[in-house]
Amino acid sequence: MRKNLPYLVFVVLLLCFDQATKWLIAQHIPLYGSRKVIPGFFSLTHIRNKGAILGFFGHSDDRFVFLALIAASLVALALVIVYFIKTPASDRGMKLALSLILAGALGNQIDRVTRGYVIDFLDLYVRNHHWPFFNVADSCISIGAVFLLILLLIRKPACSPSSSESAR
Numbered sequence: 001m002r003k004n005l006p007y008l009v010f011v012v013l014l015l016c017f018d019q020a021t022k023w024l025i026a027q028h029i030p031l032y033g034s035r036k037v038i039p040g041f042f043s044l045t046h047i048r049n050k051g052a053i054l055g056f057f058g059h060s061d062d063r064f065v066f067l068a069l070i071a072a073s074l075v076a077l078a079l080v081i082v083y084f085i086k087t088p089a090s091d092r093g094m095k096l097a098l099s100l101i102l103a104g105a106l107g108n109q110i111d112r113v114t115r116g117y118v119i120d121f122l123d124l125y126v127r128n129h130h131w132p133f134f135n136v137a138d139s140c141i142s143i144g145a146v147f148l149l150i151l152l153l154i155r156k157p158a159c160s161p162s163s164s165e166s167a168r
Contacts, residue, residue, distance in 0.1 A: 007084075018136040050066065093151050097147040104141035
């Protein structure tokens with residue numbers, strides 16, 4: 001547990017930052033309101049996302065879809081936690097990637113369960129071409145997933161093909 005403490009503190013800090021930014025947006029920018037930060041490129045825009053990451057399934061008011069998203073998120077969260085626990089403390093890169101994913105998944109799950117939607121507010125665009133709205137939790141998940149993928153791609157396999165196959 002002690003060796004995981006720095007990662008758990010990191011998760012809590014990211015989670016607090018995510019929740020604080022969502023609270024600030026909800027308090028200071030009206031729903032669907034927008035504030036330009038870098039004209040022509042970046043705005044803070046308050047929206048409610050009832051769907052998954054990047055707004056997938058966001059236009060469905062079906063209660064089944066909502067409950068399925070919560071269930072799928074809980075399963076994914078459980079898998080990340082199990083993988084985090086099973087990853088040796090010496091594998092810092094993997095622990096860091098999983099910490100990012102865990103913080104993001106928890107942040108969005110808290111919103112879904114307590115509000116029924118996720119507050120998204122980061123709006124990147126060039127002219128009229130907008131990237132889907134996202135938030136700090138989405139960023140954590142995305143960065144963690146890319147980092148995890150890179151780690152998995154650069155690592156050597158745990159075992160090489162059996163010598164009997166190479167002898168053929």
